Amino acid sequence: MEDFSQWFHNILEEARIIDSRYPIKGMSVWLPNGFKLRKHILESLRSLFDKDHEEVLFPLLIPEDELAKEGIHVKGFEDEVYWITHGGQSELNKKLAIRPTSETAMYPMFSLWVRSHTDLPMKFYQVVNTFRYETKHTRPLIRVREITTFKEAHTIHATKEESDDQIKEAVRNYKEFLNLLGIPYLISKRPVWDKFPGADYTMAFDTLFPDGKTLQIGTVHNLGQTFAKTFDITYETSDSTHEHAYQTCAGLSDRVIASVIAIHGDKKGLRLPPLIAPNQLTIIPIIFKDGGDEVIAKCEEIETVLKSQDIRVNIDKRDIRAGKKFYDYELSGTPLRLELGPRDLKNNKAILVRRDTLEKIEINLNEDYVSKIKVLFEEISNNLRLQAQKNMESNLVITDNLDDVKGLIDNGKIVSFSWCGDEECGKSIEEITDMDILGTQHFNTDKSIDLNSDKCIHCDKKSKYSALIAKTY
Amino acid sequence: MEDFSQWFHNILEEARIIDSRYPIKGMSVWLPNGFKLRKHILESLRSLFDKDHEEVLFPLLIPEDELAKEGIHVKGFEDEVYWITHGGQSELNKKLAIRPTSETAMYPMFSLWVRSHTDLPMKFYQVVNTFRYETKHTRPLIRVREITTFKEAHTIHATKEESDDQIKEAVRNYKEFLNLLGIPYLISKRPVWDKFPGADYTMAFDTLFPDGKTLQIGTVHNLGQTFAKTFDITYETSDSTHEHAYQTCAGLSDRVIASVIAIHGDKKGLRLPPLIAPNQLTIIPIIFKDGGDEVIAKCEEIETVLKSQDIRVNIDKRDIRAGKKFYDYELSGTPLRLELGPRDLKNNKAILVRRDTLEKIEINLNEDYVSKIKVLFEEISNNLRLQAQKNMESNLVITDNLDDVKGLIDNGKIVSFSWCGDEECGKSIEEITDMDILGTQHFNTDKSIDLNSDKCIHCDKKSKYSALIAKTY
Missing domain, CATH: 3.40.50.800 (Anticodon-binding domain)
Structure with a gap:
C-alpha cells in the first residue's frame, strides 16, 4: 500500500468506524458502524472466554497507595498514569489513578476472595476502557490515550505448573480468536527488558501491518508469585499450610480492531470477515x-x-x-x-x-x-485469512548477517536470526539495527523456523534461540 | 421489611451481586453472578433501543472548556465532577473532567455531524460508566461515585414538536423496559427547581422501595434549543435557512438493577424475573x-x-x-x-x-x-410484576390536608395532592413537610388520580395539577 498511514486515516472516517475529531488528542468516538464491528468482535471474544472464565467488572479508579504497592509494576506505568486530584471544588485526601491496567484494582480484592486450594483456579476477565498518558504521536486505534476495548484476563493458581499451563491455554485462546478474525500473528517470548512490569515472563502476539511495521496485538504474562506476595494473596493447602498463589494475566486491545481493518482492507475499502461484519x-x-x-x-x-x-x-x-x-x-x-x-x-x-x-x-x-x-x-473468511497469512509469511526472512537486518526491515520484512539470548548482546543488536527484538520464537506459521544457525548473529556465543526483529509501532 | 437497609446490604453480598469492599468509597466490584444479571438487563434494554437508536461510544474524559460552555448545565454538576490534573509526572495544560453525563462530550461532535434537515432525526445511545463526587452517604447501586451502568440516549430533531414526541416515545420505551423487569413506577414531570440542569422540562420515573422511600430510576429531558445554541448545532432547512436543532436526552442507571433486587426480593433472598435471571x-x-x-x-x-x-x-x-x-x-x-x-x-x-x-x-x-x-x-414474571404493582398502589394515598402529609409519608406512603404549580408554594410545601415533591402526575397505575380537588393543598389558588410528594433517596 502506497501510503498506509493516509489510507488508514481515510478509511476510519469514510467507513464511519470512528471519529477522531474529538477535542482530546488520542481519544475518539466510536460511530454506529464502528461500534457494531467492535460489538461483533467482542461477541467472538466472549464466546471463547465464557467457556471457563467469569466476566466481572472492577472500578475504573485506583487509590494511589494500591497502585504504588508493587514497586516494579508502578515504575512501568508511572509516566503514563492520569491522576485525579480533585472532586468538585475540593482537593482529594488521596489521589486516584485512572486504571492503566487493572492488576492493582483487582488483586487487593483477590486477597479477600482466595481462601483455600479448593477455590483455585479462579479465572476472571473484564472488558473495559484503560488510559495511558501517551506522549508519543497518537494514532486512532493503534496508539491512543483511551483504550476503549481492553480485554484483560486474570487467573489465580495453586502451583507454578498450573500457571504455566494457563499461559499455554491463553495463547491457544488468542490463536483461536485471531484465526476467527483472519489476523496472522507471530508468537514470541519477549526479551526480559521488554516484559510486562512485574511479570516473570511475557508471551506476545505481533502482526505485520501493510507499512512493514509490526504491531503488538496481544500479550500473556506469567506473574509468578510477585503480585501475590505484594497483595497478600494466599491459600490454605490440603495440609493446612498457607502458600502464596501464582497468577497470570493477559490482554487484548483496540489494536485487534485496527488489525482487522488494516490487514484485510484494500484500495476500495474494508474487507470484513462475515463473523464480525456489521452487515453480512x-x-x-x-x-x-x-x-x-x-x-x-x-x-x-x-x-x-x-x-x-x-x-x-x-x-x-x-x-x-x-x-x-x-x-x-x-x-x-x-x-x-x-x-x-x-x-x-x-x-x-x-x-x-x-x-x-x-x-x-x-x-x-x-x-x-x-x-x-x-x-x-x-x-x-478462509480466503481473507489465507491471503493475510501468506502475505505475512512472504515477509518473514532469515539472515545470519547482522549488516543485512536494517535493510531487510526497511524493506518491510520481519527478520529471524539466531541469538545467544543474553541481554547485553540483545540490546547491542537493537542499538546497531535501530530496530526492536520482538522476542524468541514460538512459531505458528507453516514456514518452520527452528534454530537458524549454531552461532549468535552478533557475538561469539552459541545460539540458543531463534529470535525475531522488526520495526515496531 | 423490617430493616431494608441491612437486608439489601446482605443480599448483595450473599447472592454475590457486588463486592462493596473495594478500597474507594462508593465504588464496587461486579461479581460474576451480578455481572450476569446486569448483562441480561442490558440485553433487554438494548433490544428496545436498537429498534431506532444507534449505539455509539464517546470518550470518558471531557476538556474543562467544553464542560464549562453551557453555564446552567455546569453549575448543576460543578460540585460533583472529578478532575484530572496530571498525566504521569506532568501537570496538564487543560484539566480534564471525568464525565458526570455526556452532553458536553457529545454535543461538540453533534455540531460536526448535523448538517441538513434530511439528517434528522438522529438518535443515539451509549452504555457507559459515569462519575459523581458524592459527598452524601453512599449506598451500593443506589448512591454511588461510579455509576457503572449509565444508559444515556441523545436525540436531535428539526422541530420542537418532534422533540416533544420523542419525549413521549422515550417514556413509552422506559415503561416497556420497566414492565419487562416487573418494576412499578410513577411518572411525573419534575418541578422546575428539580429539572435537569439545562433542560426545558424533565419527566421522571420513580419507584417505591420497601423502606417507604422513592427512588428516581429514570429521567427523560427535553433540552429545547439550549445546548444547540451553546454548541452550535444547526441544520439547513428545506428552504436553505439555518436553524438550531432541538434535543432530548434520557438516562437510566444501576438503580434499575437495585430496584429489581429490592422490590422483588423476600426474606429468603432474590426473586428474579426469568428474562434477566443468570440461571433460569x-x-x-x-x-x-x-x-x-x-x-x-x-x-x-x-x-x-x-x-x-x-x-x-x-x-x-x-x-x-x-x-x-x-x-x-x-x-x-x-x-x-x-x-x-x-x-x-x-x-x-x-x-x-x-x-x-x-x-x-x-x-x-x-x-x-x-x-x-x-x-x-x-x-x-407476571406474578412478580403484579405483586410489586399492587404493593406500590396500596401505598399511594390522596389527601387534601397538608398536615397529614408528613405522617402518611413517614408511614411509607406516597402522597398525591392538588397543587397550584407555583414554585414559591411548592417550595413552601417541601419545607413544611420536609419531603420532596416528585412532580406533577402523568399516571400509569390503575388507580386513576386526576385532579384531586379544585383547590391547592397549601395556598388559595386554584389547583392546576395532581402532584406527588414522598420521602426520596
Whole structure:
C-alpha cells in the first residue's frame, strides 16, 4: 500500500468506524458502524472466554497507595498514569489513578476472595476502557490515550505448573480468536527488558501491518508469585499450610480492531470477515423504469428468509444509482452483496458479489440459496485469512548477517536470526539495527523456523534461540 | 421489611451481586453472578433501543472548556465532577473532567455531524460508566461515585414538536423496559427547581422501595434549543435557512438493577424475573445411596433438552445436602428449580418449584415439559410484576390536608395532592413537610388520580395539577 498511514486515516472516517475529531488528542468516538464491528468482535471474544472464565467488572479508579504497592509494576506505568486530584471544588485526601491496567484494582480484592486450594483456579476477565498518558504521536486505534476495548484476563493458581499451563491455554485462546478474525500473528517470548512490569515472563502476539511495521496485538504474562506476595494473596493447602498463589494475566486491545481493518482492507475499502461484519449481506434492488415494486417485493422476501437464518442483512432502497451503492458497500466491507433486477426476477435468479474477490456468482432462487450463502461466508473468511497469512509469511526472512537486518526491515520484512539470548548482546543488536527484538520464537506459521544457525548473529556465543526483529509501532 | 437497609446490604453480598469492599468509597466490584444479571438487563434494554437508536461510544474524559460552555448545565454538576490534573509526572495544560453525563462530550461532535434537515432525526445511545463526587452517604447501586451502568440516549430533531414526541416515545420505551423487569413506577414531570440542569422540562420515573422511600430510576429531558445554541448545532432547512436543532436526552442507571433486587426480593433472598435471571432453572438431583448415576443421567438429558430451547439451565451436582442447595437457589433467585430423585425417575416425573411462590408442581417427563416451563416463566414474571404493582398502589394515598402529609409519608406512603404549580408554594410545601415533591402526575397505575380537588393543598389558588410528594433517596 502506497501510503498506509493516509489510507488508514481515510478509511476510519469514510467507513464511519470512528471519529477522531474529538477535542482530546488520542481519544475518539466510536460511530454506529464502528461500534457494531467492535460489538461483533467482542461477541467472538466472549464466546471463547465464557467457556471457563467469569466476566466481572472492577472500578475504573485506583487509590494511589494500591497502585504504588508493587514497586516494579508502578515504575512501568508511572509516566503514563492520569491522576485525579480533585472532586468538585475540593482537593482529594488521596489521589486516584485512572486504571492503566487493572492488576492493582483487582488483586487487593483477590486477597479477600482466595481462601483455600479448593477455590483455585479462579479465572476472571473484564472488558473495559484503560488510559495511558501517551506522549508519543497518537494514532486512532493503534496508539491512543483511551483504550476503549481492553480485554484483560486474570487467573489465580495453586502451583507454578498450573500457571504455566494457563499461559499455554491463553495463547491457544488468542490463536483461536485471531484465526476467527483472519489476523496472522507471530508468537514470541519477549526479551526480559521488554516484559510486562512485574511479570516473570511475557508471551506476545505481533502482526505485520501493510507499512512493514509490526504491531503488538496481544500479550500473556506469567506473574509468578510477585503480585501475590505484594497483595497478600494466599491459600490454605490440603495440609493446612498457607502458600502464596501464582497468577497470570493477559490482554487484548483496540489494536485487534485496527488489525482487522488494516490487514484485510484494500484500495476500495474494508474487507470484513462475515463473523464480525456489521452487515453480512446487502441486497441491492436494480430498478429501471418499470417493475420496481415486484423487484423490491422479491428483495424483501429474500431479506426475510435470510433474517430468519440469523444472517445480518439489509436492503439498500435509496433512490440513487446502483453504482454508488456498490461503491458504498465495497467501502464498508460488507462480505456479500446481492443484486436483483427485473430480468433476474423473471428467471428467479440473483447475482452475488463477493467483496473479497469481487467475483460474481449467479444463484437460483428456487434452490437452497441460504446454504450457498453460508458456504460463501466460510470461503470469504478462509480466503481473507489465507491471503493475510501468506502475505505475512512472504515477509518473514532469515539472515545470519547482522549488516543485512536494517535493510531487510526497511524493506518491510520481519527478520529471524539466531541469538545467544543474553541481554547485553540483545540490546547491542537493537542499538546497531535501530530496530526492536520482538522476542524468541514460538512459531505458528507453516514456514518452520527452528534454530537458524549454531552461532549468535552478533557475538561469539552459541545460539540458543531463534529470535525475531522488526520495526515496531 | 423490617430493616431494608441491612437486608439489601446482605443480599448483595450473599447472592454475590457486588463486592462493596473495594478500597474507594462508593465504588464496587461486579461479581460474576451480578455481572450476569446486569448483562441480561442490558440485553433487554438494548433490544428496545436498537429498534431506532444507534449505539455509539464517546470518550470518558471531557476538556474543562467544553464542560464549562453551557453555564446552567455546569453549575448543576460543578460540585460533583472529578478532575484530572496530571498525566504521569506532568501537570496538564487543560484539566480534564471525568464525565458526570455526556452532553458536553457529545454535543461538540453533534455540531460536526448535523448538517441538513434530511439528517434528522438522529438518535443515539451509549452504555457507559459515569462519575459523581458524592459527598452524601453512599449506598451500593443506589448512591454511588461510579455509576457503572449509565444508559444515556441523545436525540436531535428539526422541530420542537418532534422533540416533544420523542419525549413521549422515550417514556413509552422506559415503561416497556420497566414492565419487562416487573418494576412499578410513577411518572411525573419534575418541578422546575428539580429539572435537569439545562433542560426545558424533565419527566421522571420513580419507584417505591420497601423502606417507604422513592427512588428516581429514570429521567427523560427535553433540552429545547439550549445546548444547540451553546454548541452550535444547526441544520439547513428545506428552504436553505439555518436553524438550531432541538434535543432530548434520557438516562437510566444501576438503580434499575437495585430496584429489581429490592422490590422483588423476600426474606429468603432474590426473586428474579426469568428474562434477566443468570440461571433460569436449576436442576437438583436428589440422590440417596443407590441409583445416583441414573438420576444424574436423566438430569443431564433434561439439561440438554432445555439448553437446546435457549433456557439458561445448570445442574447442581455438588456433594452436599439437597436442603442446602434449595437454600442457595432461593437465595440467588433462580425462578424455577427442578428436583428429580430415584422415585421420580421410575415414574418419569419431576418436581418443579417456583421461586416466587415456592409452589411445587409435578411434571410428566413424557409430556411436553419445555412448553410447561416456558408458561411458568411467563407466570412468574407476571406474578412478580403484579405483586410489586399492587404493593406500590396500596401505598399511594390522596389527601387534601397538608398536615397529614408528613405522617402518611413517614408511614411509607406516597402522597398525591392538588397543587397550584407555583414554585414559591411548592417550595413552601417541601419545607413544611420536609419531603420532596416528585412532580406533577402523568399516571400509569390503575388507580386513576386526576385532579384531586379544585383547590391547592397549601395556598388559595386554584389547583392546576395532581402532584406527588414522598420521602426520596
